[in-house]
Amino acid sequence: MTDLIPELRTPVAPDGTGPVQSGMAVSRVDGRAKVTGAAQYAAEVAAPDLAYGVVVTSTVARGRIKAIDATAALGVPGVIDVLTHENRPKMRAHDLAYKDMTAPGGSPFRPLFSSRVFWSGQPVALVVAETFEAARHAARLVGVTYDVEEHDTDMLAGLHKAYAPRPMTPGFAPPKSKGDATQAWNSAPVKIEAEYYNAVEHHNPMEMFASTVVVGADGHLTIYDKTQSSQNSRWYVSHVFGLGKDKVTVRNPYVGGAFGAGLRPQYQLPLAVMAALQLKRSVRVVLTRQQMFSFGHRPETWHRVRLAADAVGKLQAVWHEAVQETSRLEDYVQVVVNWSGHLYACDNIHLDYRLVEQDRATPIDMRAPGAAHGVHAMEVAMDELAYALRMDPLELRLTNYAEHDHLDDKPYSSKELRQCYRLGADRFGWHDRPIEPRSMRAGDELVGWGMATGVWDSLVMIARASAVLHADGRLVVSSAASDIGTGTYTVMAMIAAERLGLPLERVTFQLGDSTLPLAPVEGGSSHVTTVGGAVAGACDKLKNTLFKLARCRDDGLFKECKPKDVEFSGGRLHLLGQPERGVALADVLAQAGRDRVEEKFFMTPQLLKQRKFARAVHSAVFVEVRVNERLGMVRVTRAVSAVAAGRIINAKTAASQVSGAVVWGISQALHEETFTDHRLGRFMNHDFAEYHVAVNADIPDVQVIFADEEDRIVSRQLGAKGVGEIGIVGVAAAVANAVFHATGKRLRTTPITPDKLLLGDRDLPATTRPAP
Template sequence: MTDLIPELRTPTAPEGTGRVHSGMPVSRIDGRAKVTGAAQYAAEHDAPDLRYGVVVSGTIARGTITAIDTDAALAVPGVLDVLTHLNRPKVRGFDLAHKDMTAPGGSPFRPLYGSRIFYSGQPVALVVADSFEAARHAAQLVKVSYQEEEHETNLLGSLDQAYKPRALKAGFTPPSSTGDADKAYQAAPVKVESQFYHGVEHHNPMEMHATTVVRADDGHLTIYEKTQSSQNSRWYVSHAFGLSKDKVTVRNPYVGGAFGSGLRPQYQLPLAVMAALHLKCSVRLVLTRQQMFTFGHRPETWQQVKLAANPDGKLQAIVHEAVHETSRLEDYVEVVVNWSGQLYACDNIKLGYKLVAHDRHSPMDMRAPGAAHGVHALEVAMDELAYKLKIDPLELRRINYAERNPMDGKPYSTKELAQCYDKGAARFGWANRPIEPRSMVDGDELVGWGMASGIWDSLVMVARASAVLHADGRLVVSSAASDIGTGTYTVMSMIAAEAMGLPMEQVTFQLGDSTLPMAPIEGGSSHVATVGGAVHGACEKLRTRLMWMAIDSPKSPLAKATPKDLELADGTVRLRKQPDVSLRLVDLLAEKKLDRVEDKFLMTPQMLKQRKYVRAVHQAVFCEVRVNEKLGIVRVTRVVSAVAAGRIISAKTAASQVIGGVVWGISQAMHEESHTDHRFGRFMNHNFSEYHVAVNADIHNIEVIFADEDDRIVSKQLGAKGVGEIGIVGTSAAIANAIFHATGKRLRTTPITPDKILMGEKDVPVAVPKEAKS
């Protein structure tokens, strides 16, 4: 490993950060680079022979390409070639070669592989030119002829075609059941039954998907890629094109938001590599904002929830069934209904989950995949049940609080959801809430208060890290992790600085390079516990090594000590009980005539121990809305999110992650939805003027509270859990519940747009899908 890899400019902590400890509100150490423009993203790296690619998108949803006329495009000055399925470079033919590390079951989509069209917007050609302008102009001149076939893109019109997933991706647990929920539901005195519908949401991070392939004279490809894992993208490229991994380096030191869209390589990556191999030059390819709507998305989803309880509020039955769309090629699956088997104590739980295959690109993980929809449905149904029972919604959740996992009786590794209820309710002022809808009015607006619970998995994976102390006192820690805006640079530097007793300005954390020590894909809110555990382990080994070096030094004042007597602080090794008795680390390395000391650590989960527990992060979110019923306008004016996520390492970036999740939850509840014209099988509102996202005017007061929690089952080294996903989970349900409290209107589809406030919503289909096909 080479420290400070050329062209990989990792940020260092600002001067004056000083000693750090877990929980400090440290500002992002990559912030200055980002706001000054020093940070280079995937489309900002240059090369002397750089050429530019522009994708030609298909216009039908299903069929076959019969002809492609590229003559007019090739005649444009500066155009080098137009790649199609007829002249692309050779790629491997079997499915396994095109599966990335997170691919679902089935056959992955391969751009320009053949003449078949699987979805509208599919890339059908790539124009490469000396300038972006020439490539863009020429792309408009490519003419494609098709033999069109009938397609299907309407989920609500094809629920009867639902089937159980046939091929599951790693890590997906099919839902199970316990007790006899149908019998208990029929016998219970109080019941609610609700259907929910959620439209497609599309990924739209600030940085659009882009790839810059820099080709060296010897054929080595250095790829700057928008990805959540440089090593996953390298894996994909090397396998798909039959290249040695030594011939491919992928770098992603800065990523302008990803939220799941970078878990899998998107089609611009193989297309850019094709062009670089075909033309033997460097190539940059950036998708347009419109093309950002042509790959994976949060799937369109239908759900049914049935709850039954005794008059005292004790749950007797939970039934939760879901159906969402997938592609014809892959069975993309999400954990939609499983949360209903974890959140509340109940002896009779029935969970069902099915798919409908459509002529669309495979859906894709989007922040809190599955939970964003599944918990929404459960929590709105719980609110509906609370009103039917005439019990406060928060009190109903306390009545059914689960001390052990209802499905298998396992204990939770830690669970401080009750603390979240208490702290969140107190901060929000929930005790002052009148229970009756339409009971709070302020001028022209109805005021409503709603709440919901949230839950997300606490994942830990395998990672490696290296820690190097240099002779000048600098500490360089490395792992092929990613920072997609979550604060990875900052939190890893904090972990290393605290473990080594160094000020932040002497610590550099290197990430975003496939040649660095192995790290998992940044997803599932797992990076802090996983990579952070590896960083802590490497620093712990290095710290012990330095202590023994100090003890073994002939002139050392610590010669008679043992490691348990020593600590590292302020760049020294010193006695714990006599801090004045110390040895500077730089002097220690100088005496040993060493220019560096290095240690490595392999972080592995405590699998045997963890299997005995349910591991999750929890949240209670409280929300205030103000509704102008005459105009259909809803304002989310106040949110309190109380989160139990283990030990918080970086208070500032952790709170920012939750705030970002809450903002997206507001956007999910009120704004985001892609509309399909089913005659063409095409998303129609594929731009920011028509695909609405929450903007500054939609966001008001958001407050984040962290519960006191320390989870050494999830994270033996740090006691931490992830916070990336939990902020969005439950937020949309709390908003829907607050709207009901304000207006008395129960709305079960998202987004909740002004027309639904004014006129209500159309009934969601209530027919339960047919049994699984054989």
């Protein structure tokens, strides 16, 4: 059972008819459409004359296609065509055309562009038929022969080949160092050193990646795509196929989970478009679960962490280096080690981050990219240091609490982590925890308590929003945002309703269409601060326009008023504190002879102001586990997550985001790992039968607490920060630390599986590069 409404900020507006305030626990406005089936996803949109495409994938990890025999496939009744690199429609050749808005450095993969094979499971052909069944049957009959080349998918064996990403690689913040970590390490009385490892994890959202391309009579393409940005997908399609943006519209009104997998256009999108262009008819391509396992994944990562402290636990040195996989095509980068320089007060910090090229698809972002792994290593190391000092792990973190960012030497825009520690510890009962491992039991099981800190960036980007008040008093607000299950529809409607004093039922937020005003890719926990800021700005401008119209009314009620003398509430404009002396907003428009009033707002970050501050969300995670040592089984039985994320707009959906992320953190800690047969260069457990994820029986009561915090540096309009990522950060470390407290066995790799508890952790081959 999960507590989705925290104790803090719990006023509830169950029916949407009352006044709306930030912090209310409001149910999703799109909830009914989803549970009744009215919501249509990318693979469900009806289209006339629809053909179906099924992808044929490579069976080798590296080489060239020697020949493709489609004779048998073309003989299947209902098969229309088999597209390959030899007969596809014209596509642009240069790399720049394939770089979407979130592409890393390097050369993006170009589906069906050439005979080159870069990874096992790469698309090599598309069978198009009148029915899905015919296309799927025919796809099995396509024969492909290869000139096979030697491949490499073993990152741990290649640590000595790791290289530093180029400093200007998009999305990469080169790690900094500070002071003299080597000297501080050598002279410190208490120190620990260890290697950590995180296995490959794969995205598994409920909705498969799918694209339905509807061809209009005029040749216009309307594409329904599973994506985290309709405008990013439109950008990609327009550039790859040389189509004007007025020839392509992309829609994604409903997305069945994405978590980073949909930041970049996936290969079904260009395949569906090329088939539609070739056949001049509508085409749908849906990937299988197995095909989704061939690409998007959180990259395999190796770490070495050294921590040194004085006798009372003050950190003297922090040393964190990491090596991560990437493809041979692109330098996929994440912020992995940088967090270790920001978490605690320390004057001597050494950070290093490198990549190893592999014959795999380029990894892609997965919830809290970089932090989910980097903070795990650092926070398990902090637990090890606490035991070396014989200190309580929470006390060690409070001893090294950073009042300002020591790595960048900046104050925080806001930081209520200390409040998170207090709230989480009190709720969990941490102060009753004995320090010695193996000191608590429940029947045949050992009981352990662990905790960890979480951190994530507070991001703000640029966006536009439009707000239109209609003559009947309805407010329609629009932006090309996405709702990947986070509650965007609801939160944006709440912001608009609160700003204009309207009941929630009178507000509609439009999203998921590339023709709407500019919005960024939905990622990085930035949509509320960015799109929400644009919505608030548009509504504020609308209020000013309505006030000016009201001042011109014949009754003269507002003629001598200034904006500070009036307020908007209940769908009315009235004198401050005098709700009976006012007028309905619909009447303001009627008297002015207007059937609608529209305002737009362009949201930009306060860059000059923000650059002076470190900006982050923080959390404290507390976990209880029970361990059956004879079977090596671990159960998480309690979890508390206390989060400082600025001003919370919707307590219900925000808590849902955090609790869902905690579930994923538990899954990362105990279940999720994709295994590779390095002889084949192929992921082997590519289905739900063998790739384990946490299920209901694995999840305990998850309690979510929000600290009181407001941040007008990050979000001048709302005082908010994002919550999408922070909930997963630190969870795996807290579980690992709880396992040690229960058993006295230190496990430094994820996932923690029964074989590791019974036989010990895996051996990690250290890199040959010098250490301090």
